[in-house]
Structure formats: C-alpha cells, structure tokens
Amino acid sequence: MTILITGAAGFIGYHTAEALLQRGESVVGVDNLNDYYDVALKRARLAQLEAHSGFSFLEADIADPSAMAPLFGQDDIDRIIHLAAQAGVRFSIESPRSYSHSNLTGQTEILELARKLHVKHCVYASSSSVYGSNASIPFKEDDRTDTPVSFYGATKKACEILSQSYASLYDLPLTGLRFFTVYGPIGRPDMAYMIFTKKILAGETIQVFGEGKMGRDFTYIDDCVAGILGALDHPPTPADDPPHRVLNLGNDRPERLTDFIGLLEKHLGTPAKRELLPMQPGDVRETWADISQAKALFNYAPATSLDDGLGRFARWYLGSGQAAAG
Numbered sequence: 001m002t003i004l005i006t007g008a009a010g011f012i013g014y015h016t017a018e019a020l021l022q023r024g025e026s027v028v029g030v031d032n033l034n035d036y037y038d039v040a041l042k043r044a045r046l047a048q049l050e051a052h053s054g055f056s057f058l059e060a061d062i063a064d065p066s067a068m069a070p071l072f073g074q075d076d077i078d079r080i081i082h083l084a085a086q087a088g089v090r091f092s093i094e095s096p097r098s099y100s101h102s103n104l105t106g107q108t109e110i111l112e113l114a115r116k117l118h119v120k121h122c123v124y125a126s127s128s129s130v131y132g133s134n135a136s137i138p139f140k141e142d143d144r145t146d147t148p149v150s151f152y153g154a155t156k157k158a159c160e161i162l163s164q165s166y167a168s169l170y171d172l173p174l175t176g177l178r179f180f181t182v183y184g185p186i187g188r189p190d191m192a193y194m195i196f197t198k199k200i201l202a203g204e205t206i207q208v209f210g211e212g213k214m215g216r217d218f219t220y221i222d223d224c225v226a227g228i229l230g231a232l233d234h235p236p237t238p239a240d241d242p243p244h245r246v247l248n249l250g251n252d253r254p255e256r257l258t259d260f261i262g263l264l265e266k267h268l269g270t271p272a273k274r275e276l277l278p279m280q281p282g283d284v285r286e287t288w289a290d291i292s293q294a295k296a297l298f299n300y301a302p303a304t305s306l307d308d309g310l311g312r313f314a315r316w317y318l319g320s321g322q323a324a325a326g
Contacts, residue, residue: 002026002076003232006062006110007084009033009042011187012125012179012224014049016081019225021052028077030068031084032061036091037189045186063105068113077117079232082110082124085156088190089129092152093281103155104162111166114174121235123228126160126176126246128217128287129153138254138288141178141246149284160246167244173235174243177228180250180289184221184309185316193310196264196272197317205273208257212276215254215286220309223302224249230298250289251302263307267314 003020007013008029017027029049033042049055060067062084071077086092086102107124114122131139132148148154163174183193199206227249236243265272279285294300304312313321 001078014045080122107159127156130157138290167242176246180217212258217250220304248289254288
C-alpha cells in the first residue's frame, strides 16, 4: 500500500519521505512549491526523493479541491502524513489569510480525503505553539490550550479541533503531533538557526530576542522523523473513543538561546556578534515537551543532544548546505 505525504518538499516532509522510502514504502508526495522561501531548495529536496522508484509527486495546493481531485481516486493510499502548512509565527501576524487558507481549509480537505479513502491512519502536524501563554512547565497534552499568542498557534489548535470532530463523526483514526522547534540539515531558511548561521559566517550581527534568555526544546530532525513514523505505525485503537489523540514530539530538554548560539559558534568555528533585543510579539518565554505519552505508546526516545545535532547541521552547512540555503 501507499503513504501520502503532504508538504513533501518541505523540511520535515522531505526527511519523513526519505525515511519511509528507505524502509521500502511507496510514497506519494504533494506540495504546492510556494515561494514562502526559495523554491530552489524545495526542488532540490524533491529531486532527491524522485531518485527513488517508490516515489511519485503531485504539485498541488492542498486547499484546492480541484487540484487534489486526482488523489480521491487513488484507492491504494491507506495512510496519510499531513505536514503541509503555512509555517512561521511572525509571518502569521503579517499575512493571516495565508494561514487560514493553508492550515484551516487545507486541513479540512485532507480530512475529507482521509474520510473518502477510508485510510487506516492519518497523522497530521500540530505545533508547540498551541500552548500559547500556558505557564505550566513542561507542556503536557492535557494542558489547556485556549490562550494562543500567535495566529499560527490558533490555526494549529483549530486543526486539532477539526480533527476531533472527524474522528467523532466518521470513526477516522487521527493523530496530531505537536512539534517542538525542529532543526537540522536542509532546513527552512526562515528558522533562527539558519539565519544565525548565515549571518555569523558573513560577520554580520545577529538579533537575539528575549535577551537570549528564552528556552526552547530543540528537536533534531532525525528524532522528529522517528516520532512521526512511530506515531504512524501505532494508530489509535478501538478502545480510543473517538480515535483521535495529540502527542508532543520534543526533546524533553529546554535549552537557553544563549547556549544554543554558543554551540553554533563552536561548530562553525566563528564567533557571533550579538544584538540583544526584547521579546517579539507572538513569542513565548519557554517551551518544554513532556514526551511521556509518546514514550509509552511507541517508545519514543530522542537520542540527539543539541551539541551533536548542531555539529551535524554545521558540517552540512559548511559543506554543500551553504549554497543550498542561499
């Protein structure tokens, strides 16, 4: 059978598709290749996936029913990993309509596709941003998530609620994954670690918000993908009523932003020039994932320290990555 991955040319989508292809799965990738960041990077990821005989690709906007129509007749798709979304906290303040389109309408179309195809399991991307101004640390899945501080976080919470309704109405097995600051090679150029790296190597000053005191639960991409595959392979059971759950996928270890930058300096071999600034709108002071539920369900155990992960990232960037990242 075949697994559909939306956002297959994106950072997490590419790595997830690669892992599934490596284990012998057939994968259909969907992506609209939008210009939120350099399309050349997305096409470079896609080219690597297309080297696999088990991969096929549809360029389509997931929120456009007519563009997605070919997939409704593809009855060999038995599982879906829905990762396509408009990402970025700060951009959601500038362009909220793009988030309504991609995240809300897009989620609805994927839920409809999952329902029509009677898939065995649909795993979809949520975000640690749903926790908003939650003050309870570490973040647990049963914490209240009705105080978003960004429109992006609000759309991701809405995706969880939409999914809950489909699970209730149609007995559709669904798992939402709340990702915590995923980083690694071939990443998104708008992520802080990519911006920092480019500026550090160019001798430019980096802007460090929250005076560098913010804490983030940084999750290396390989650990994130292991969590996605673990969740995919362990769908909700008949005992789950309705068959919908949300899980944290983090590293269970918050790191200070100043420490993060220090490790980046070490692995790049170049000191950073820093400008300390206050918090930005939409940001939170700290994120920290309680991962006990994922650990109990499928033995999720992130194994990459921040030092090791940034070392791997730096080696990629200093090799072929600098050109790929623009």
